[in-house]
Amino acid sequence: MKRVFSLRWIVTGVTMVLVGASVAGVSAVYDRAARRAISTQVESGLLLRARQLAGAASGALLTDFPELTLHPLLRDLRLRQPELALLVVHDRSGTIHGHPDVRALGTWFTIPKGLQPVATDEELGRGESLARNRDLLVATTPVLHPGGGVLGAVWVGIPHRHLEHLLAEARSRQRVGFAAFAGTSMVVALLLVSLLLRPLGEVRAGIARIAGGDLDSPLRIRDRTELGHLALAVNDMAAKLKRAQAEMLERERLATEMGLARRLQRSLLPREGRAAAQFRIEGEQWAASEVGGDWYDVIEREDGRVVIAIADVSGKGLGGCLVAAMLAALVRGLRDVETSPATLLAAIDRRLGETLPPGSFVTLWYGVLDPPTGELVFASAGHNPPLVLRADGRVEWPRSTGIPLAAIRGGAVAATLRDERLRLSPGDLLVQYTDGINEAFVDGGDEAFGLERLAAAATKAAGGGARAVVEELHAAVNAWRGGGAAHDDETVVVLQHQALEAPGAGGTSGNGAAAAAPSLLAEARRRGGSLCIPATLTALESLRDWMQCQDGLGSLGRDDAARVELALHEACANIVEHGYRGRTDASLELWWLAEPGAGVRGWLVILDQAGPFRADNWSASDFTDPGVRRRGRGFGLDILHRVMSDVRYEQAAAEGNVTLLRFVGTSSTGEVVRDG
Amino acid sequence: MAEAFEITAGESRGRAAVVRLRGRLDAGGVQALLNHTSRVLAAEQNLVLNLSQVSFIGSSGVGALLVTLEMFREQGCDVRFVELSAAVAAAIQVLNLDRFLPIEASEDVAISKLAA
Numbered sequence: 001m002k003r004v005f006s007l008r009w010i011v012t013g014v015t016m017v018l019v020g021a022s023v024a025g026v027s028a029v030y031d032r033a034a035r036r037a038i039s040t041q042v043e044s045g046l047l048l049r050a051r052q053l054a055g056a057a058s059g060a061l062l063t064d065f066p067e068l069t070l071h072p073l074l075r076d077l078r079l080r081q082p083e084l085a086l087l088v089v090h091d092r093s094g095t096i097h098g099h100p101d102v103r104a105l106g107t108w109f110t111i112p113k114g115l116q117p118v119a120t121d122e123e124l125g126r127g128e129s130l131a132r133n134r135d136l137l138v139a140t141t142p143v144l145h146p147g148g149g150v151l152g153a154v155w156v157g158i159p160h161r162h163l164e165h166l167l168a169e170a171r172s173r174q175r176v177g178f179a180a181f182a183g184t185s186m187v188v189a190l191l192l193v194s195l196l197l198r199p200l201g202e203v204r205a206g207i208a209r210i211a212g213g214d215l216d217s218p219l220r221i222r223d224r225t226e227l228g229h230l231a232l233a234v235n236d237m238a239a240k241l242k243r244a245q246a247e248m249l250e251r252e253r254l255a256t257e258m259g260l261a262r263r264l265q266r267s268l269l270p271r272e273g274r275a276a277a278q279f280r281i282e283g284e285q286w287a288a289s290e291v292g293g294d295w296y297d298v299i300e301r302e303d304g305r306v307v308i309a310i311a312d313v314s315g316k317g318l319g320g321c322l323v324a325a326m327l328a329a330l331v332r333g334l335r336d337v338e339t340s341p342a343t344l345l346a347a348i349d350r351r352l353g354e355t356l357p358p359g360s361f362v363t364l365w366y367g368v369l370d371p372p373t374g375e376l377v378f379a380s381a382g383h384n385p386p387l388v389l390r391a392d393g394r395v396e397w398p399r400s401t402g403i404p405l406a407a408i409r410g411g412a413v414a415a416t417l418r419d420e421r422l423r424l425s426p427g428d429l430l431v432q433y434t435d436g437i438n439e440a441f442v443d444g445g446d447e448a449f450g451l452e453r454l455a456a457a458a459t460k461a462a463g464g465g466a467r468a469v470v471e472e473l474h475a476a477v478n479a480w481r482g483g484g485a486a487h488d489d490e491t492v493v494v495l496q497h498q499a500l501e502a503p504g505a506g507g508t509s510g511n512g513a514a515a516a517a518p519s520l521l522a523e524a525r526r527r528g529g530s531l532c533i534p535a536t537l538t539a540l541e542s543l544r545d546w547m548q549c550q551d552g553l554g555s556l557g558r559d560d561a562a563r564v565e566l567a568l569h570e571a572c573a574n575i576v577e578h579g580y581r582g583r584t585d586a587s588l589e590l591w592w593l594a595e596p597g598a599g600v601r602g603w604l605v606i607l608d609q610a611g612p613f614r615a616d617n618w619s620a621s622d623f624t625d626p627g628v629r630r631r632g633r634g635f636g637l638d639i640l641h642r643v644m645s646d647v648r649y650e651q652a653a654a655e656g657n658v659t660l661l662r663f664v665g666t667s668s669t670g671e672v673v674r675d676g
Numbered sequence: 677m678a679e680a681f682e683i684t685a686g687e688s689r690g691r692a693a694v695v696r697l698r699g700r701l702d703a704g705g706v707q708a709l710l711n712h713t714s715r716v717l718a719a720e721q722n723l724v725l726n727l728s729q730v731s732f733i734g735s736s737g738v739g740a741l742l743v744t745l746e747m748f749r750e751q752g753c754d755v756r757f758v759e760l761s762a763a764v765a766a767a768i769q770v771l772n773l774d775r776f777l778p779i780e781a782s783e784d785v786a787i788s789k790l791a792a
Contacts (some may be wrong), residue, residue: 537704541679544732562766570735573703623776630746632739635771639735642770 007200008193015189016182023178034170042163043120043130046139049077049084050128050156054141057089057098061143061151066091067105070098086112086136086157089143092150112136112157127153135159199227206234215242262287265321268328270298273467276306277371277597278426282466283493286436286474286486293320294434294489295327299335304598306371307335310383310493311364312434323362326355331366341366341379342402346414349381349405353413361404365432371597374424374497379417381405384433387455389462391427395455398422429462430495431469436488440477443484449477458494466496521658524591524605535576535586535608543568550592552600552665560600560665567643570636571606571659579610579657586610600665604644609656679731681705683712686726692787693721698729701737709737713744717751722790724783728759733767745777754778756786 056073060066066089074087078100089098090109099105114133122130127142127150138157142150199221206219215238221231265287273282281298296310309331313320330348338344345366352362365386367378378386382404388396402417424430433454440449453476461472473492524530531546533539544565548554553564572588580586588608595602621628621638640647646662679699686694693716701709716723723744727733741757748755758780760768768774780786 537702540702541700541732558762559766559769562763563770565732566734566763566767566770569702569732573734573736577703623771623773626746629742629776632741632743632746633736635739636735639767639770 007197008190011193012186012189016186019182019185023182027174027178030174031167031171034174035167038163038166038170040121042137042158042166043118043139044122046137046156046158047122047124047128047130047141049081050139050141050154053077053087053089053098053154053156054143057143057154058146058151061089061091061097062145066097071100071102071105074098074100083158083162084156085159086138086155088155089152090155091143091152097152098154109155112138132160137163196225196227199223199225199231203227203231203234206231210234210238210241215239215245261321264325268295268297268321268324270296274298274306275596276300276369278374278498279306279369279371279424279596280466280496280498281306281308281493282470283491284470284474285489285491288436288486288489293324294436294491295324296432296491296493297328297331298493299332301368302336304371306369307331308367308369308432308493308495309364310432310434310491311362312383312489312491313360313362323352323356323360326352327362327364339368340419341368341377342414342417342419345379345381345402345405345417346411349413350411352406353409353411356406358409361407363404367432369424369495374426374428376422376424376430376495377419378422379419381413381417382407384435384438387429387431387433387451387458388422388424389429389431389455389458391425393459395459396422397451424495424497426497428497429458429466429469431458431473432493432495433473434489434491436486436490437473437477437492439488440481440486440490442480442482449480453480462496465498466494469494469496520593520603520605520660521607521655524593524603527591527593530589530591532587532589535572535580535583535588535610537573537576540569540572540576543572546590547592550594552594552602553592556600556665563643564663567640567661567663568604570639571604571647571661574636575606575608575610575657575659579608581610583610600663602663604659604661604663606659606661607656608659681708683708685712686724686783688721689787690791691720691722692724692790693719694724694726694783694787696726696729700732700734701730701740702732702734703736706736706740709740710743713747717748717753720751720753722753723748723755724786724790725755725757726759726783727757727764728761730761730764732763735767738767738771738773741777742773754790756780756790758783758786 053073057066057070060069063069070089074089078084078087087098087100088096088104088109090096094109096104096107096109112133112135115131115138116133118130118132118137120130124130125141127140129138129140131138131140136157136159138155140156141154143152143154145151202221203219206217209217218235218238219231221228223231269285270283273280275281283296283298285294285296287294293313294311295313297307298309299307301307309327311324311327313323313327327348330351331344334344334347338347345364348364356362361382363381363383365378365380365383367376367386369376378398378400379402380400381402385397385399388398390396398420400418400420403413405413407413431454438449438451438454441447454473457472457476458469461468464472470492474490477490529550531542533542544561547561547565547568553561556564568590572590575588586609588606590604590606593603593605594600620641621635623629640661643663644661645664646660648660650658650660681701681704682698684696684698686696688694695712695716697709699705713723713725725741725744730737745755756778757764759782760779768777768779780789
């Protein structure tokens with residue numbers, strides 16, 4: 001942290017500097033004044049002394065022996081004022097008659113050398129003078145006869161040293177005084193600054209409190225200086241901060257609640273698409289507000305059928321979400337209990353009627369799909385009819401009667417509900433949706449997206465699969481709205497019957513086989529995930545691990561997995577032993593083409609580049625024949641044919657030989673499909 | 677990871693020779709198995725074949741089991757297959773050979789049955 005400069009010391013320091021400067025200035029001025037004062041004082045003192053002496057000498061010089069009077073006088077004077085270096089009274093002829101030193105009496109007076117008159121403010125009488133030389137300041141006064149004649153002169157002198165001495169004394173006195181003054185002013189300055197700045201400490205403490213989150217203790221400074229204003233400003237800031245904080249907390253709380261609601265909403269919807277036998281079911285919801293009021297679900301029943309439900313709740317936001325949650329719970333709870341969609345909807349209607357606020361209602365479309373047969377039973381409570389797009393391009397809108405659930409309370413809705421049926425064949429497509437799709441408007445426009453456009457969009461994307469249709473519908477509605485905001489939730493569920501190109505209807509070798517191998521091989525290459533191994537028996541050890549990674553095969557029970565591995569091993573071993581006949585540079589490649597649906601089923605495709613072969617006319621071994629058992633050979637094909645429901649050998653031109661093995665696992669009821 | 681095929685001879689108990697197999701039994705290991713069992717047969721012993729450690733058995737392996745059984749029975753000896761691993765059990769079950777192969781739950785049971 002940077003060094004903190006205390007105001008206290010800055011102010012004090014500056015004060016000291018100012019005081020020092022002024023003291024120095026004053027001192028200089030004073031010095032000069034003092035010098036002048038002292039000089040004047042000395043001069044006048046000197047003159048006075050001289051005049052006094054002259055007065056005394058006047059009478060003495062008239063006597064015969066003036067020394068008798070003057071000498072003691074001067075000696076005394078010298079004793080009293082030792083600084084008077086020159087003290088002489090002489091007569092008209094210059095003979096000294098008065099002198100502190102006896103030996104000087106009677107001698108001639110020598111005027112001190114180099115005397116220059118001194119400018120002075122003193123009034124000098126006749127014959128008086130004030131002069132100085134290098135050493136002395138001298139005052140001279142004539143001794144006058146009472147009648148007016150000059151009897152002699154008095155000379156009084158004082159050395160400059162004395163003056164300097166006096167000055168030095170004065171200066172030191174002055175210094176003490178100034179020091180005291182400086183000291184006092186420093187102390188006063190310190191005290192004053194401290195006093196003034198005390199509120200600053202209070203302000204700082206207050207701001208620290210605010211920074212610590214305490215917005216409730218205002219600064220209490222009853223100061224009339226700027227600090228008082230500062231305190232007011234800080235208090236004001238604290239109050240505003242407090243308000244802003246409260247607002248932010250409120251917003252956060254709301255956002256959290258909405259976030260929770262949104263998560264709840266999303267959790268009610270299927271996370272991803274689903275496959276059921278040959279069907280692919282995809283759905284998506286684009287919520288208009290933060291929380292949607294539409295709901296859809298795709299769930300399996302215990303008997304393997306798939307429930308598709310879609311609903312529109314007449315209330316957006318949090319309320320709609322809660323009703324959707326209720327629907328989800330009811331549908332999930334009742335789906336295995338009721339086989340008839342109409343009955344199920346009636347049951348839901350009763351429950352909803354008890355719970356929903358008056359005026360609320362729900363449209364719900366409920367369908368049950370039997371994937372193996374493609375049969376769909378459905379009922380609709382006031383919901384839009386689904387679009388059924390047939391493989392040949394026909395467009396149908398199968399309707400059902402039925403008013404929305406809880407539109408009328410008391411169970412009257414039940415009577416309007418009816419089960420309807422339809423069958424979906426390979427290539428057919430069913431689309432369910434909510435109002436947000438077909439009633440999408442351009443802002444300010446008067447034409448809705450409509451059912452025809454819906455059918456057109458679905459038709460356009462049908463070739464790309466269920467997901468593509470979902471995306472295309474969303475894009476088309478978006479484009480229709482011109483990119484404006486949606487006013488309603490848009491929910492879409494698409495059901496498509498896809499069929500893998502299964503050659504024939506399963507069954508014995510050779511049926512309709514010619515077209516099968518290339519298409520299965522092509523499909524295999526498209527899907528990838530193959531195992532490519534050298535054509536050696538040792539390499540076949542990796543079959544087990546590869547199987548465990550395969551969709552479906554990896555989930556087989558231990559016994560089933562062992563059977564499949566056995567069969568696969570036999571097929572590959574055949575290729576190794578009979579096809580390649582010991583070639584070490586060869587390899588074979590295999591794929592597993594899983595088919596969607598209950599249980600594990602699909603095609604194993606093995607490709608090799610061994611020499612062409614003729615498919616053996618295989619017949620099952622008769623193990624009751626001891627000879628067969630004794631021979632102990634040729635069981636491989638038995639295993640193959642017992643585990644796989646179809647075994648074919650093809651030659652795919654330029655690619656090599658293709659072995660096709662169809663595996664159909666146990667059904668969901670645990671029945672073994674093919675007897676061993 | 678090669679699961680090498682191993683044949684381990686256990687201690688003989690009376691007239692029964694215990695042989696334990698380990699690893700993958702496919703076409704490569706069949707000959708070694710038949711050689712070993714032939715030696716057991718040549719010693720006029722019964723065979724108790726422990727298959728608990730067999731991780732995989734191919735059709736040729738199954739064939740070898742059948743051949744071994746026929747071989748022993750022709751010579752007046754007997755074979756018991758014990759502690760079938762899951763892989764062996766699956767192979768036997770696929771071919772419905774369980775009625776042709778004498779299978780026992782453990783070596784002790786097999787030995788006591790052979791002694792009887």
